[in-house]
Amino acid sequence: MFQVNDTVMYGSSGVCRISEICAKKFGGSEVLYYVLKPVYDENSTIYCPVDSPKLKIRQLLSVNEIYRLIQEMPDAQTEWIDNEQQRKEKFSKIVKEGDHRELIKLIRALYFNREEKHRSGKKFYLSDERIMKEAETILHEEFAHVLNIKLEEVVPFIMGELQKQEEARCAQPE
Structure with a gap:
């Protein structure tokens, strides 16, 4: 699991910083989300389920x-x-x-x-x-x-x- 302030790649959204990890309630069940802030698009915020099997989040290259x-x-x-x-x-x-x-x-x-x-x-x-x-x-x-x-x-x-x-x-x- 990634941590707050980690910098990651998120699909075609590019380089993002994890600003927080929070729980949101949808349809009676609580889901944990990464809150991502794209580094090159400061006005955007992306919510990405932590346990999604389709998760397109990964570490940056070295x-x-x-x-x-x-x-x-x-x-x-x-x-x-x-x-x-x-x-x-x-x-x-x-x-x-x-x-x-x-x-x-x-x-x-x-x-x-x-x-x-x-x-x-x-x-x-x-x-x-x-x-x-x-x-x-x-x-x-x-x-x-x-x-x-x-x-x-x-x-x-x-x-x-x-x-x-x-x-x-x-x-x-x-």
Whole structure:
């Protein structure tokens, strides 16, 4: 069980601080709730049942886990789904589940598809843009909070780490 003042990830709501744990009565039974305050949306409050089997609350990644994810990024690939509806369903499920590796694969697939469409003069689907932004927000908020950097510094940080990784790979003798 999490404690008051713990900082956690809550589904696609992002990084939240547990402001209190309280009991609320609904339909004659008392249920224990985490009261969550999203770190990047101070005006919101989320009530999350403590004992829900569908609970989408988890500990934040560690700094080392983030560095490991960044190292794996160049190899992260997912199969593109041509059917827009099937793609939307699959990608929405990935965002909802919040698995970091899957989110990275999704962002990468959408990024390369957007670039390809741009080069060929075609429009990027609005639904794909929305899903990509949602996935990026989830990752960026957690990375920023854990690494103690600003949200707008996350992409340059990742790019810098990937650049260092590439330089180290090129410097190794064959």
